[in-house]
Amino acid sequence: MSEMIEFLKxxxxxxxxxxxxxxxxxxxxxxxxxxxxILACALGLVIALMRISQFSVLSGLTKVYIGFFRGVxxxxxLYWIYFAMPELGYKILLISSFTAAVLGLGIHGSxxxxxxxxxxxxxxxxxxxxxALSLGMTPSQALRFIILPQAxxxxxxxxxNYSVGLLxxxxxxxxxxxxxxxxxxxxxxxxxxxxxxxxxxxxVFYYIMSFPMMRLAEHLEAKMAVGR
Amino acid sequence: xxxxxxxxxxxxxxxxxLIKASVVTLQVTAGSLALALVLGIFVAVARISSxxxxxxxxxxxxxxxxxxxxxxxxxxxxxxLSDLGLxxxxxxxxxxxxxxxxxxxxxxxxxxGIVAxxxxxxxxALSLGMTPVRAMRYIILPQAxxxxxxxxxxxxxLLVKDTAIISTIAAPEVMFEARRIVQATFMHSVSGxxxxxxxxxxxxxxxxxxxxxxxLERAKAAWH
Amino acid sequence: xxxLVRIIDLHKNFGSLExxxxxxxEVTKGEKLTIIGPSGSGKTTLLRCVNYLEKPxxxxxxxxxxxxxxxxxxxxxxxxxxxxxxxxxAGIGFVFQRFNLFPxxxxxxxxxxxxxxxxxxxxxxxxxxxxEMLEKVGLAHKAGEYPERLSGGQQQRVAIAxxxxxxPxxxxxxxxxxxxxxxxxxxVLKVMxxxxxxxxxxxIVTHEIQFAEEVSDRVIFMDEGRVIxxxxxKEIFSKPRHERTQTFLHxxxxx
Numbered sequence: 023m024s025e026m027i028e029f030l031k032x033x034x035x036x037x038x039x040x041x042x043x044x045x046x047x048x049x050x051x052x053x054x055x056x057x058x059x060i061l062a063c064a065l066g067l068v069i070a071l072m073r074i075s076q077f078s079v080l081s082g083l084t085k086v087y088i089g090f091f092r093g094v095x096x097x098x099x100l101y102w103i104y105f106a107m108p109e110l111g112y113k114i115l116l117i118s119s120f121t122a123a124v125l126g127l128g129i130h131g132s133x134x135x136x137x138x139x140x141x142x143x144x145x146x147x148x149x150x151x152x153x154a155l156s157l158g159m160t161p162s163q164a165l166r167f168i169i170l171p172q173a174x175x176x177x178x179x180x181x182x183n184y185s186v187g188l189l190x191x192x193x194x195x196x197x198x199x200x201x202x203x204x205x206x207x208x209x210x211x212x213x214x215x216x217x218x219x220x221x222x223x224x225x226v227f228y229y230i231m232s233f234p235m236m237r238l239a240e241h242l243e244a245k246m247a248v249g250r
Numbered sequence: 251x252x253x254x255x256x257x258x259x260x261x262x263x264x265x266x267x268l269i270k271a272s273v274v275t276l277q278v279t280a281g282s283l284a285l286a287l288v289l290g291i292f293v294a295v296a297r298i299s300s301x302x303x304x305x306x307x308x309x310x311x312x313x314x315x316x317x318x319x320x321x322x323x324x325x326x327x328x329x330x331l332s333d334l335g336l337x338x339x340x341x342x343x344x345x346x347x348x349x350x351x352x353x354x355x356x357x358x359x360x361x362x363g364i365v366a367x368x369x370x371x372x373x374x375a376l377s378l379g380m381t382p383v384r385a386m387r388y389i390i391l392p393q394a395x396x397x398x399x400x401x402x403x404x405x406x407x408l409l410v411k412d413t414a415i416i417s418t419i420a421a422p423e424v425m426f427e428a429r430r431i432v433q434a435t436f437m438h439s440v441s442g443x444x445x446x447x448x449x450x451x452x453x454x455x456x457x458x459x460x461x462x463x464x465x466l467e468r469a470k471a472a473w474h
Numbered sequence: 475x476x477x478l479v480r481i482i483d484l485h486k487n488f489g490s491l492e493x494x495x496x497x498x499x500e501v502t503k504g505e506k507l508t509i510i511g512p513s514g515s516g517k518t519t520l521l522r523c524v525n526y527l528e529k530p531x532x533x534x535x536x537x538x539x540x541x542x543x544x545x546x547x548x549x550x551x552x553x554x555x556x557x558x559x560x561x562x563x564a565g566i567g568f569v570f571q572r573f574n575l576f577p578x579x580x581x582x583x584x585x586x587x588x589x590x591x592x593x594x595x596x597x598x599x600x601x602x603x604x605x606e607m608l609e610k611v612g613l614a615h616k617a618g619e620y621p622e623r624l625s626g627g628q629q630q631r632v633a634i635a636x637x638x639x640x641x642p643x644x645x646x647x648x649x650x651x652x653x654x655x656x657x658x659x660x661x662v663l664k665v666m667x668x669x670x671x672x673x674x675x676x677x678i679v680t681h682e683i684q685f686a687e688e689v690s691d692r693v694i695f696m697d698e699g700r701v702i703x704x705x706x707x708k709e710i711f712s713k714p715r716h717e718r719t720q721t722f723l724h725x726x727x728x729x
Contacts, residue, residue: 095414106442153574158564218330
């Protein structure tokens with residue numbers, strides 16, 4: 023118990039500043055997460071539709087895309103976009119670290135989500151579409167009222183889980199100098215020579231951010247499992 | 251294309267270094283997986299126990315491990331603990347960090363597996379005169395293993411990819427080695443090719459694992 | 475009596491497999507036509523061509539004098555757009571072997587979704603109409619239940635109510651009781667019998683010979699994609715002329 027007190031004493035001089043700085047950095051983290059999530063969803067949906075398309079060329083190419091990005095750590099993708107692409111002569115892509123991070127996380131995530139979306143669409147039994155069409159619905163009406171609501175139920179829990187993972191992935195972006203929470207924690211740790219205190223506080227911030235998302239994911243899983 | 255010309259040019263020289271580094275990747279993966287598999291049992295048992303004294307801490311542990319980035323946990327163990335006097339070399343810190351993190355995930359997998367087994371199974375076993383231990387051994391565990399194997403394989407694949415983060419604490423694995431080569435030899439112009447090679451190494455490890463995972467999933471589905 | 479349904483020289487190939495080899499049938503308004511035959515004879519495919527769930531390889535289908543699935547443009551036949559096809563299907567009711575109820579909607583909503591979204595009915599009106607339909611099939615008390623809580627027989631009856639909600643001129647039954655447990659078949663046949671007595675035009679594919687005898691005006695026996703024999707039930711079931719018909723009836727009545 024006394025060690026706990028000793029430990030907490032270490033925060034004395036820094037707590038106020040740290041909390042403030044980490045709060046600001048957390049905003050960057052959340053912004054990063056949100057933008058990557060949107061990119062991953064949008065791109066993932068497109069990839070999924072291509073994957074299930076009739077054209078074997080499209081289907082085959084996206085199969086490779088998905089296989090590649092799911093088999094490779096997200097860090098490699100981040101390095102590639104931030105360090106390697108400028109070297110390849112794509113000077114137009116002398117992008118900021120933030121943009122590189124969004125692209126990296128988004129593209130990596132799109133491969134995962136594409137598979138989620140694909141199984142969501144394929145999970146639907148053929149007869150549903152036929153029943154809807156037989157009742158006189160157009161394909162787009164059938165999609166809107168019958169197919170997509172059911173697909174959403176399949177797809178939302180994994181998406182919620184993915185967003186939690188995405189939040190944690192933003193910490194990796196500190197390695198390519200994105201001014202988010204982890205980088206702030208590293209800076210603060212090295213300038214104060216109190217790494218333990220700094221990283222524990224950062225962990226608290228991350229936990230606070232991920233807590234609601236984790237509960238949402240659990241709630242969605244429970245709700246969808248009970249069957250409607 | 252010029253990109254691929256450079257790739258073929260440098261591959262023979264660079265690949266050997268990366269392959270050597272991948273041994274470290276595999277070592278860390280194996281070590282932390284083993285740790286997670288063992289610790290996970292305790293976590294799972296604690297979580298399903300009826301003693302609040304066991305289940306609550308286990309729940310908090312699991313939630314915190316899953317709610318904070320592995321990178322932060324790693325830094326706490328490597329930099330944080332050394333500040334408090336407990337020093338680890340990068341590889342040990344990596345194994346401990348990823349292992350503790352993994353215990354939470356694996357614990358969840360075990361827990362879900364145990365819970366998935368129909369109550370009726372236990373009741374049937376007991377009514378046939380089996381002791382709880384026998385019931386565990388011959389009825390519950392064999393089924394639990396079947397349920398648990400596919401998610402565990404998937405977790406192992408995630409773990410391989412997660413080992414990339416230990417490059418930040420100077421563990422001599424693939425990412426670290428790739429970066430070292432680029433910087434030490436000033437080969438920035440071929441960094442794209444080098445990181446692509448690193449990516450291919452990871453794929454060479456994860457692709458066969460994915461194949462095994464798919465086979466297991468199919469076997470499990472058929473068994474039901 | 476005018477023909478409600480006219481099927482003219484219908485051919486359907488699946489790849490190299492010829493499933494329908496030139497079917498021509500007419501169904502008059504109010505007639506109950508039953509189609510029997512061994513599996514693979516093409517009877518389900520035939521039914522599915524009537525509401526264009528399958529595109530015929532050649533031949534034409536007319537329902538209420540309207541060409542189904544195609545239109546004549548400058549003397550050539552051209553496929554209908556999705557919207558035009560949907561309009562035609564709205565007037566034809568199809569009851570599936572596997573019910574195909576929408577699992578994310580209650581029984582009531584299953585019946586109201588098409589009238590509301592396709593016919594533009596208001597919610598209150600649709601709900602009222604749907605309750606009537608569910609009453610008709612004996613399931614008003616299950617209106618708020620989701621399909622997974624209903625037995626097979628109940629699900630199929632909801633499926634029939636769903637079709638009735640669209641006020642179809644023609645009802646197609648594709649082996650409506652084949653996927654049901656024996657003790658549940660009766661409740662569905664009862665509903666079908668009542669619908670027949672109301673004077674509806676029905677095309678029924680079934681294995682339930684006794685039911686077919688009671689309810690049909692005419693029976694058609696199909697085998698290997700062709701109509702082998704047709705006639706009133708009394709004739710077909712007690713004095714079939716063709717050898718193949720006799721063999722089939724023998725096998726099916728042996729059960």
